[in-house]
Amino acid sequence: MYAKCACLPDARRLFDEMPRxxxxxxNCMVSAYGRSCLVEESVAVFNAMRRAGVSSSEGTLVGVLSGCVDSSLAINPGMCVYGYSVKSGLDADLQVLNSVLTMLVRGCYLDSARWLFDRMGNKSVVTWTALASGYLHIGDYLEAFDLFSHMRAAGQTVDSVVLVNLISAAVLFGNLSVAKGVHALVSKLGFESEQDLAASLINLYAKCGDLESAHEVFGAxxxxxxxxxxxxxxxxxxGGHLNEALMMFDSMVCANIEPNEATLSSVISACAKLGCANQGKKVEEQAIAIGLHSDPRVATALIDMYCKFGSIKLARNIFDSVSNRDLAVWSAIINGYACNGEGSEALVLFKEMINKGFQPDAIVFTxxxxxxNYSGLVDEGLECFHSMTVEYGIEPSIEHYMCMVDLLCKAGHFRSALKFFKQMPSQVQNKVLAPIISSYSAHSADSSIELAPEELLNLDSQDSGHCVLMSNMLSCLGEWKKATSYRRQLSKEGLIKEPGWTCIELSG
Structure with missing residues (x-):
């Protein structure tokens, strides 16, 4: 009783008072520690049991392995337990094997998990599902599909968990025909009315861009x-249907369905993209009313929304109210200060985040x-880029290179920008031409700059923006014929200069 109620000290006290x-x-004590992920304690009781001369059962091993399954650091004791099961002849038990298989999958030892799976005589739906989830975790949807086919061929019963995995594989594949085939199978097996599967199917159709079919599933x-x-x-x-999302949320509230963290974060994101400040404020009030305003996921969305509205103080108030901040919360507030031109404060928060033990990822460094870049902090930018690549071992993305080139060009450090540009991979150079071309126009009189305009355009002559920039640059240099030829190239090759756009909220 104490063990099931998670009162482990009381359970252990009663256990220790038992003479024999x-x-x-x-088994109860071993399992209690295992379920609580107290692997060392579970293994210690297991070893004490062996020293006491009590023979282990399948339930004992499953109890120890239950803790190893949920801890990536417990793979070694888990494999020792599996070795003991082989030695004691308990390795044929399906529950034991499923526990070992699940442990290997969650520990990302997928090759070992597959080796064990292929050698298992009897397999349950748990066996198939465990391995399939491993393939889905690494994005290998083809192996997941293949596993499902073999499962059906083996006559294994399909349940809702298996179908959720199958739908997840279809989401990764992203093909509408496959999505409809999976939906047909779900309907054929009579699971379409189950809410978890309906939610998964809606997500599948949405990922494939078929919101009409998604709404049909919802309506069913x-x-x-x-x-x-x-x-x-x-x-x-x-899918970019933001007004429909807000109307759907209103219908949900009218149906007396209380939103959760995921609901609120999606709706707040829609408000941010539409520029609906009033609607966003109302959603925040709903979050406060149900006690979710300080949830990291909701707080991240609110911070992002208010930063997009330019209300950095409101965003900071929300950030300060979150006690259990995760990396996403820190990332959102740093980005907010960055986009509102307060680079120094963004760097202060970044350093504070590091001091609190958070490991920055590529997004944070962006x-x-x-x-x-926005605040013209050249030295700090170079230092952060060096820290990202050397100290944290993060490979620079196009966004990182773009920030650095733009920063150097805006600050008038064209030679440094050019040197930086020439060291980039060729596939990245095409993406950062705009600031280089613009900066070249301003520094073209400097004879020490060894880069001809043609060199720039040859990297990517199919980009309309680059053609316009090249035309403007050549005009500044007095190369009118060349400038005209690039303008003609826009119409000749059907290139269109994409207009910018933004959203504002009218009537308040």
């Missing part, structure tokens, strides 16, 4: 729960370099 614990008592659910509603709302947001 039975096998059931030992008799009583939709918050997960189903959220899937439909998120689908609209990701925001930090953006902060340096």
């Amino acid at each position: 614990p039975t096998l059931v008592s030992w 659910v008799q009583v939709a729960n918050v997960v189903v509603w959220t899937s439909m709302i998120s689908g609209y947001v990701e 925001h930090v370099l953006t902060a340096c």
Whole structure:
């Protein structure tokens, strides 16, 4: 009783007071520690049991392995337990094997997991599902599909968990025909009305860009729960149908369905993209009313929204109210300060984040370099780029290179920008031409700059923006004929200069 209620100290006290614990008592104690992910304690009780001369059962091993399954650091003791099961003849038990298989999958030892899977005589639906989830985790949807085919051929019963995995594989594949085939199978097996599967199907169709079919699945659910509603709302947001997402949210509230963290973050994202400040404020009030305003996921969305509206103080208030900040919360506020031209404050927060033990990822560094770029912090930008590549071992992306080139060009450090540019991979150079061409126009009189205009354009002559920039640059240099030829190239090759756009909220 104490063990099931998670009162482990009380359970252990009663266990220690037993003069001769039975096998059931030992198993209860081992399993209690295992379920609580206290692997060392679980293994210690298991070893004490062996020293006491009590023979282990399959339940004992499953109890120890249950803790190893949920801890990536427990693979070694877990494999020792598996070795003991082989030695003691308990390795034929399906529960033991499934526990070992799940442990290997979650520990990302997929080759070992497949080796064990192929040698298992009996397989349950748990066996197939465990391995399939491993393939999905690394994005190998083809192996997941193949596994499902073999599972069906083996006559294994398909349940809702298997179908959710199958739908996840279809999401990764992203093919509408496959999506419809999976949907047909779900309907054929009679699972379409199950809410978890309906939510997964809605997400599948949304990822494939078929929001009409997604809404049909939504409409077929008799009583939709918050997960189903959220899937439909998120689908609209990701598909760019932002007004539909807000209307769907209003309908959800009218249906007395309380939103969760995922619902609120999607709706807040829609408000941010539409520039609906009033609607965003109302959603924040709803989040406060149900106690979710300080949830990291919701807070991240709110911070991003207010930063987009230019309300950096409101964003900072939300950030300060979150006690359990994760990397996404830090990333959002750093980006907010960066995009609002307060690069120095963004760097202060970045350093504070590092001091609190957070490991920055590529996205955080994009925001930090953006902060340096918008605020003209050249030395700080170079230092951060060096730290990213050398100290943290992050390979620069196009966004990182773009920030650095733009920063150097804006600051008038064209030679440094050019040197930086020439060291980039060729596939990246095409993406950062705009600031280089613009800066070249301003520094073209400097004879020490060894880069001809043709060299720049030859990198990517199919970009309309680059053609316009080249034409303007050549005009400044007095090369009128060449400038005209690039302008003609726009119409000749059907290149169109894409206009910019933005959203504002009218009537308040």
